[in-house]
Amino acid sequence: GAGVSQSPRYKVAKRGRDVALRCDSISGHVTLYWYRQTLGQGSEVLTYSQSDAQRDKSGRPSGRFSAERPERSVSTLKIQRTEQGDSAVYLCASSQGLSYEQYFGPGTRLTVT
Amino acid sequence: DAKTTQPNSMESNEEEPVHLPCNHSTISGTDYIHWYRQLPSQGPEYVIHGLTSNVNNRMASLAIAEDRKSSTLILHRATLRDAAVYYCILRRYNNNDMRFGAGTRLTVKP
Numbered sequence: 001g002a003g004v005s006q007s008p009r010y011k012v013a014k015r016g017r018d019v020a021l022r023c024d025s026i027s028g029h030v031t032l033y034w035y036r037q038t039l040g041q042g043s044e045v046l047t048y049s050q051s052d053a054q055r056d057k058s059g060r061p062s063g064r065f066s067a068e069r070p071e072r073s074v075s076t077l078k079i080q081r082t083e084q085g086d087s088a089v090y091l092c093a094s095s096q097g098l099s100y101e102q103y104f105g106p107g108t109r110l111t112v113t
Numbered sequence: 114d115a116k117t118t119q120p121n122s123m124e125s126n127e128e129e130p131v132h133l134p135c136n137h138s139t140i141s142g143t144d145y146i147h148w149y150r151q152l153p154s155q156g157p158e159y160v161i162h163g164l165t166s167n168v169n170n171r172m173a174s175l176a177i178a179e180d181r182k183s184s185t186l187i188l189h190r191a192t193l194r195d196a197a198v199y200y201c202i203l204r205r206y207n208n209n210d211m212r213f214g215a216g217t218r219l220t221v222k223p
Contacts, residue, residue: 004156033209043157043213091156098207099145104156 002026004105006092012111013082021077021108023092031098034067034077035091037107043091049075050098082112117201122218125191133186133217135201140181145204148175148186149213150197157200157213160186196221 005024013019025032031050037043047067064080073094079086089109093102118136125131137146147162161168161175163184168175174187188195200216 031209035213037213040215042215045210045212048209093156098209099204101147101159101162102157102211104158106154106156 004092004094004103006090006105006108008108009106010109010111012113015084015112016081018078018080019082019110021079021090021092021110023075023077023094023105025073025075025092025094026103027073029073029094029096029103031095031100032067032069032075033093033095033102034065034075035093035104037089037091038087046077046090079110082110084112086110087112117203117214119199119201119214119217121215122220124220124222125188127193127221127223128190131188131191131195131219131221133188133199133201133219134183135185136183137201137203138182140203141205143206145206146175146177146181146184147202147204147211148173149200149202150195151200151216152194152197160199162204191219191221193221193223195219 007022033048034046035043036046046065049069066078069075089107091107092105095102145162145164148160149157150160151157161170161173163175176185198216198218200213204211
């Protein structure tokens with residue numbers, strides 16, 4: 001069966017521009033997560049949403065990050081006014097619900113120049 | 114958040130068992146111990162998780178110390194495809210904040 005997919009796999013953006021990263025999760029999964037992974041700092045959850053919501057939680061590390069969920073199995077992570085420190089791999093994951101194991105996509109490598 | 118400590122790297126020979134340790138001395142009673150691994154150019158992959166009792170699945174076994182302050186992920190017969198970074202993570206029940214540290218980079222030699 002299809003796993004979690006992400007697009008694009010690589011993205012280069014000029015500092016100050018907005019970017020949108022897409023995630024297609026596993027059909028039937030309720031919870032969808034976005035992580036940021038950097039060398040030396042590991043991975044942390046940026047935001048997550050549950051079944052019926054286009055809402056997102058946390059918005060860490062600042063309000064520049066938000067996620068939309070136009071369909072149950074699709075999410076878009078939006079980063080406004082990108083900064084060089086936003087260069088990282090952005091991982092999407094989905095799960096059947098809270099506390100269930102998470103299934104990750106391959107990630108999108110974002111480079112901000 | 115309770116933290117975990119893992120060795121930076123380990124080596125194993127193919128077909129031999131591998132024991133990957135993890136220390137979590139500040140674990141709380143509601144923290145589950147999760148293990149994920151990440152192969153090169155891929156996202157993390159769930160391996161196993163447990164609370165108090167030892168756990169087995171088709172991928173690995175998880176041995177949890179009686180005081181829960183440490184655990185060991187056991188790969189019974191390492192293959193070249195098991196070469197990856199292995200992450201030990203504490204996750205509170207119903208908490209979505211799962212943080213990956215540096216993990217242990219496992220190298221498997223033929």
